[in-house]
Amino acid sequence: MRALGTASGLMFEGVAKRYGEITALQPTDLAVHQGEFFALLGPSGSGKTTLLGIVAGFIAPSAGRVLVNGADITHLSPERRNVGMVFQNYSLFPFMTVAANVAFPLEMRREPKARIAERVRAMLDMVRLGHLADRLPGELSGGQQQRVALARAAVYNPTVLLMDEPLGALDKNLRQDMQEEIRQFHRTIGATIIYVTHDQEEAAFMADRVAILNHGRIVQFGTQAELYSRPRNAFVARFLGEANLLHIETCDGDDAAERWLARTREGIALSLPGGARAACAAPRIACIRPADISVSTPDADCPGAHRGTVTETVPMADTVRHRIRLNERCQIVARMTTKHQRVRFEPGDAVQVRWEPGDVLFLPE
């Protein structure tokens, strides 16, 4: 389906990039809404930076079109796209003061001097750096430099703001503060943001929608909740939150009784919910989220439970993560909120684990 020329927001139509034999980006269609915070999530080399470079104008796509608010920008040079970009290494001009850095895009647009001064002051106040306007970037901390970069990329009201792992160089605490700050910033300026990251928690926390990329292809996109509860395949399930993946080999049972039992390569017998016959049609993967697994002391009379031994116990902020060995080929991870956890198990403890058949997701490879 071809997109309408009047659509607002950012639109990719069959955009692809090849370098000789190597395909960096498979033909991709994607619509990002006006004002949306959209995250591109994937391992390195998955094509997310290529996609960003195509929007910025650094990379010419081998095929397809990029539309911003209906206008084709595929062949515009970077300076004529009115796109803002925040780089991982900040890329501030080291010999210009903070104020001069933020003024740079306005000077390129030949804005009057008085207006430049006013906009720069307003923008620096917004990122709470007004008092550092006359410093050089080298005299600021990493977080402050990234805030200058934000101010510089947004001061001219770009139609799209691109961020390439902007928090990658910061330590964890600062990163969380900056995540909050960038979200706030997005609400204030209301620009469309494309945010590249390989940190799924960061994407989950900040973005309205997330696209998961792998091998130069968007595997799936949607809200965080959609991707978590209905992953399209095992890659998405593994990439977005932790997942126990079991490989189904054979299925036994009958439709009349609506009772099916699958055997997995890991030697685990899974009872399948009614109507899950399809799960056995092709080699498939059963995915069980660690949070859906309950751990308890062994109990003789508990059908559907699996016996195992705790091999590792990791207390986290508000959960306890147990790694449990079910047999020599299979270890699973269970995560329980400490609130409901009456007993904490230690490595070596014999336990039983169980899950609701309805919580098992059946996914292709």
Next chain:
Amino acid sequence: MTAGSVPADALSGRLGRAAVGAYSSVVLAFLLLPIAVVAPMSLSSQPFLEFPPPGWTLRWYYDLGEQPRWLIATVNSLCIAAPTMLLSVALGTLAALAVGRIGRRWARPLTLLMLAPMMLPHVIIAIGLYPTLVDLHLQDSYAAVVIGHTVIGVPLVFLTVSASFAAVPPSLELAARTLGADVWQAFRRVTFPMIRVGMASGALLAFATSFDELMLALFLTGPGTETLPRLIWDQLSFALTPTLAAVATLILALSVVLLGTATAIGAAGGRRTLRAR
């Protein structure tokens, strides 16, 4: 380590430092004394080159002023060094920018090719250039020797600009582009301020090299374009008068000034980058 061994170590450390200091002084003396000998010889009262001079006079410097040939040669040298410098800076900078962004695979071989004229004997360049420039009817023209000197000037600029360009991350130019700068503005406003120190020291090196160069000048200059080093060379075969030492001293003075300027520019640039980090 025991406490008793400390003084012995300190002593051997002092001795070692003294030895290194003495050795360094000898090497520096070996390198610099031949140069230092020239200035006193130019003040010698004897009409031939002799060291140490038996008496002192300034007459060889007055002599220089009275022979227009020396003045003309100086003007020739300047008229050749200046355009050589400009051409070398333009070509060397462009080459450094291109090689700096071409990617790892090509950067090494291209760098070696760019630096080749610096490492090859000048006589080879001269023999290669001479017949070509004759074919082009450029013999005895400024253009001939300017071309020759630019060949050895470009690698110098390439080297100094490449060094400063290596400190400019490619994302700075990309950032400038997204912020609304076209290719030229991105260069002028962002790249140029960060490489101009390299360009300036490269320019001085190219100028000084052209001003001192003899081998290419022998092949490529004629009666009308004779440079200072070439005139010295010609005069040497007539007579070894202190006039030559006087000329050499003046060239030495100019070289020291150029070298000092280049060093000062480099130091200032270093401080600035340090502050900018």
